[in-house]
Amino acid sequence: MTATRLDGKALGQTMRAEVAAEVAARVAAGKSRPGLAAVIVGDNPASHVYVRNKHKACTDAGLATWVHTLPATTTQAELLALVARLNADPAVHGILVQLPLPKQIDEDAVLRAVTPAKDVDCFHPENVGLLAVGHPRYYPCTPHGVFHLLARNGFDPAGKEVVIVGRSNIVGKPLALMLAQKRTAANPAGGDATVTIAHTRTADLTAVCRRADILVAAAGVPRVVTPEMVRPGAVVVDVGTNSMDGKLVGDVHEGVAAVAAALSPVPGGVGPMTITMLLVNTLAAAEHIDG
Ligand SMILES: Nc1nc(=O)c2c([nH]1)NC[C@@H]1CN(c3ccc(C(=O)N[C@@H](CCC(=O)O)C(=O)O)cc3)C=[N+]21
Known part of the structure; x- marks a missing residue:
């Protein structure tokens, strides 16, 4: 199998154009x-x-x-x-x-x-708390980007086994909250998934990762997710942005492309989606603050 590419550059451009149209309409309406x-x-x-x-x-x-x-x-x-x-x-x-x-x-x-109200990263404890209780003011950019990269490529996490390798405040922890939550009108990026948080101290990380229908690598360790950790046909999202000898490398080993059904590349995957979600949140902040 050669994995389908989850193209964050292309989806990011599409969603930036959606933001641009909303901004233009908003400004034309005098806001x-x-x-x-x-x-x-x-x-x-x-x-x-x-x-x-x-x-x-x-x-x-x-x-x-x-x-x-x-x-x-x-x-x-x-x-x-x-x-x-x-x-x-x-x-x-x-x-x-x-x-x-x-x-x-x-x-x-x-x-x-x-x-x-201006915390478009969603790093302030008040906003993290609102997210944790299922009433998000903003979604944090990288987890939100991962959600759309999956959902808009036809990989709805609802009912699926998701394993997240990494527990940071920026990615792993908020993404786990989001993907486990019920999807409601107030929480449209709730994933309705069954979520496991793993990390580099997890005993038998390979066995845990192999349970995943959707595997998210967000440990910040180059190539920590190797081909034998991936169940054939799983969907793999690479959140890693590690610099190695001046080159950008992800948390997923190249060999995973031969095992996974779909894989997000680095660069060109989650990174551009993160930036797109920052624009989405800035528009939401203007609506929240100014109406
Ligand atoms: N307050 C704060 N908010 C953040 O959102 C934040 C931060 N601090 N500190 C660092 C991390 C990392 N991050 C990335 C954003 C875009 C790419 C990105 O666009 N990457 C391109 C490649 C960029 C390149 O050419 O190196 C890609 O993956 O295709 C990567 C990483 C945001 N972060």
């Missing part, structure tokens, strides 16, 4: 233009690539966007002062503080300083 402020601290090269991609995607879809670039020596007080300014700026509907932050800065304190 506010959704705006995203991105904050990047320091000179992590990958972070600069991602923020540049986000800025371009916003511009292309007709959103207002600003990038605040701060030096690696920025203090926590300086960063909190910028966040406070963005919280108060009516042109800004979404605020994204790119992670990771330099070590002198308390990441949790910064994520909690973003006013929840």
